[in-house]
Amino acid sequence: MSLLNRASGSDGGGAEGVAAVLLDGLGRVMWWSSAAEELVGEDTEDVTGRPVEDVLGTRVPPPAAVVRLPAAPDGGSLLVFRERARSGDRERDRDLGRSLLNQQRIGVAEFDTRLRLTRANTAMEALRPAGAGAAWLAELEDCDSEKPVRELLTRVVESGAPIVGVDCRSGPAGSDPVLTLACFPIDDAHGTLAGLAVVATEPTTRLRAHQRLTDAYRRAFEIGESLDVVHAARDLVELLVPGLGDLACVDFPDDVLQGRDPALGYHGFEASAPRRVAVKSADGAWPAAMVQPGERIPPVPDQASHAAVAVGVVRKADAAAARAMLGDDPELVARIVPEHMHSTLGCPLYHRSRLFGYVSVWRTRTPEPFTEAEVRLLQDLCDRTAVALDNAYRYTREHRTALVLQHSLLPPAVTVSAAAETSGIYLPASGSLSVGGDWFDALSLSSMRTGLVVGDVIGHGLQATATMARLRTAVQTLADLDLPPDELLTHLDDLVQRMQAEAEQPDAVGASCLFAVYDPLSRFCQMASAGHPAPGLLLPDGRTEFVPVVPGPPLGVGDNPFETCEVVLPPGSVLALYTDGLVDYDHDIGRGGEELLRNLRRFHASSRSLESVGRDLIGCHPSPERPADDVTLLLARTRAVADEDTVHWEYPADPAAVHDARADVDAQLDAWGLEDLRFSTELIVSELVTNAIRYAGGPVGLRLIRGPVLVCEVSDPSNTQPRLRRALITDEGGRGIFLIAQLAARWGCRYGARGKTIWTEQPLRLVGLPA
CATH class of the missing domain: 3.30.565.10 (Histidine kinase-like ATPase, C-terminal domain)
Incomplete structure (x- = not known):
């Protein structure tokens, strides 16, 4: 029966279309395969026991197509035959293969079972990226599984099952697909796997558009993260090109660039002589003939653009309409419209009845015009950007108010007294953080003594600045009473606890503080710390160390005494009081403190002013231009009364x-x-x-x-x-x-x-x- 199964295409795994007939020793039919039924047209029950010549008659295949095999000891045999292929079918097979290989927009490649490329048509070679090797097709990456195409081909070889509709890319994860593949096995005439065929097509326009829209919406959340209007404009053009068009720009009126709120309502965007602030071109080079970043936009005569801006909608136009809007003025067209432009979109940045700017997008190389979905996308992106700009202005207003208040509450940067000369520097945090509650002070006390204080309030913004103002006033009042440092901090701790009781969020009220008193007659310096880092000390002989003050709990904790530390400071000693923002080197305050001592020794000289020394110390901060937290430094060079x-x-x-x-x-x-x-x-x-x-x-x-x-x-x-x-x-x-x-x-x-x-x-x- 195993022999019968191999001979029968329907009952076993043999070649398709092979007919088998089992005969006894007299040449009568004993068994009739389903393939024989299909070729002859008679069922097994009708032919069993009949001579094979009667059954087949003239329909017996030519001898060349018949194979007789011994099947039984009594002289029986197995007759195996198949229908001769018709010449017309062979011609059609050849025509189909030739047509497939000659396709100009469908790439076809053949691989052997070891996944070696044996041949490819002209269309497949045209799809090969510049500089790619012979194995480029197998090195593409599946967009869904992020596995190389080679693994998919291996799966087809092992399973024999085809794989279709595989989107592949040649760039990094998240990039658009470059090809869609179908892979299927190639069998020889005997049904044995001879190789693989791969058919490749470029993704459809609809798929590319969907990918662009999806990517644009995903990246839209990054717009305005810096709370800087120019950065927001640059984020927008980076998203628009190549996500939506081939060129894009953003223009702002002077009010926006100078940090002022735009006026309510529409007062004529072009009349405000806006400036170009951000541009992006798909080929990397912004056209030299067009308005450049920083230049003003020339007046545009078309009134339709005014109306579009006034109502805050997207304006769509082709090349002819865009030129007509500019009065077909060749010079103005060259300044406003890029060469080879065939479609453009323009949209105002409008929010809360304020016009923040205008966005323009052009297509020059992309053949498809803008779709309605892309119009809606630009509207959504511009609305989101306008909200980000408004948030930036809210932040800027609060930041400016807090900064003015902060600086008005700080003492003069440089003071000179019989006890010491001092220099203080305050550097507010950058980024999304507002001004914090850091402060320093140099107080003139009785008998030519001087008081030095530095503190850091929890949080940022106006609340932190107001808390700082109350604490600084309290320190000045308590210092006038000539209280010892530990007693002064105890009273200050009581004040913070009362402030916590009055606040809606008690945990948001707190501070660290260090208070020191230096006496130029005795050369003694007494200090106490409420959760504040110890000051650095540079002695006249060049040695540097941290003052061994024991920090107590931060202000507001209560129920813990503060300890007073007393050190002798020879004339010419330099004390460096600071907040943690100065020494926070990637959250390693210990390393930042050691760096502060080294720099203090390196930059200090008795002939140099403390102000210049302080600038050099601040300059050694890992991010002196954009610190993550407020940076405060108070330097004091001691003196002595003769x-x-x-x-x-x-x-x-x-x-x-x-x-x-x-x-x-x-x-x-x-x-x-x-x-x-x-x-x-x-x-x-x-x-x-x-x-x-x-x-x-x-x-x-x-x-x-x-x-x-x-x-x-x-x-x-x-x-x-x-x-x-x-x-x-x-x-x-x-x-x-x-x-x-x-x-x-x-x-x-x-x-x-x-x-x-x-x-x-x-x-x-x-x-x-x-x-």
Whole structure:
């Protein structure tokens, strides 16, 4: 039976159209294949037992087409034959193959079973990309599976099943398909696989248009991400070419380019003399004859364009209509219309009744005109771009307001005092972030001391700027009380907790802060940190290190004390206070801090101004032009008051000591050449020493400091707070502090571990002496 199955095309896997007849020893039919039934036209039941000659008669095939095989010991045999092919069928087969190979728009290639290209027609060779090798067809990539075509051919060889409708590309993932393939096996005359045939066609126009629309809508989400109007225009033309046309441009009025909101309504786009801000050409070169980026658009006489802009719709035109709109002026046509243009679209960038610009797209090489689907696409893209431009203006307005407010709240960039010279730099974040809450300050404290503060508020925008303003004001007020750094931060922490209780989003209110006080007489610098990085220190001998301050929790956490760190700073030492935006090198603050110390040592020189040193340090930031976060840097180069510019006395609690104090002060002022301040200083010393002896007891300390101002300090063991009040005519006392306030430029009181110190300042420049 296996022999019968092989012989029968219907019952086994033999060649199609092969007929088989099983005969006994007398030549009678014992079995009749289905192929024989089809060739002869009789069923098996009708021919069984009949002589084969009677059954076949004249229809017996010629002997050349018959094969007799022994089938049984009794002399039986198997008769195998097939119908002779008609000459007409062979001719039609040859005509079909020749016509297929001669197709001009259908590529045909033949591969052997080892996937080697054996031949290809002229159309297939024309589809080969320039510079591609002989195996280029197998190296294409399936758009769906992203596998090479070679794997698909291998599958056809192994399974024998054809594969049709495979879209392939030769470029990167996401690029348009270049060919559509069909692959099927080629069998020889005996049904054995002899090779593969591949038929290739270019994707249809409809498919290419669908791919362009899909890709354009996908990329439309990238428009306006930078919140910059010019960048948004460039994003749009990058999407339009080659996604929609062969050339595209965007024009903006001056209001948009100069950061002003366009006026409400339509006031004539061409009348505003817009400028070209973005262009794109499919061949990479923008036509030299056309309006170039940065140039103004010449006036256009056509009123239809005004109407189109006014209503905010897409305008579609062919070459003749476009030239007619320009009055067929050859010079104007050359400036506005590209050569070989056959179709154009134009659409205004319109949003909230404001005209932000105008977009033009042309087709020169693409043969198809714009479809209605592409018109809708351009409208959608322009609407999206207009929204992005409006968002950019909203951001720009808030950013500008916050930036003005921020800079108005910051102190002068450079300050000079007897204690230190300082230089501060603030660089706002770029990109989608608005101005943040970073701040720095250099405060003039009593007795020629200086206070240095740097802070960083959580978040960005006006809310962060307003929080910064409140904290900076609070620091100034608390610093005037001469509080130690740790105590000042404790009060500041209480303020932030109250602000959190008042806020709708408490987690959005918080800050870090570092406060330092430097005394030029003792050369001591005390500081405390609330979640802020330690400042860098450059000593006069060139050594650099971080001040060993222990950061406490950020402001607003509460219930944790702050620690005070005290270091000695020789004259000429440089402190670098900063926010984390300066040292955040790819989220590695440790590496950024070490880089800061190296650069501080490299750029600093005693002959250079701190301002120039600060600019160099900022310039070493990984993104100095577009930092991801606010960058703040405060540099302070310390000074010291010379020993000969200060003098100190101590007196017992004896009223007679007031006379001694006046005499000592007079003598010292004469020695310093400050005789013109003798009268006012005598009155101040007399009042303060008298009050100290009368109300606080002794000992009473008196110190004079000469610098830009003359400082007079009187210390006593009492913690009583002196108060300024206006005495009545009938009052016998209460006028001393009022008198001091009239004679001194500044006065105040600070408390120490024991007792208090009342201090006054008299500017030396008021008496014609150098400051």
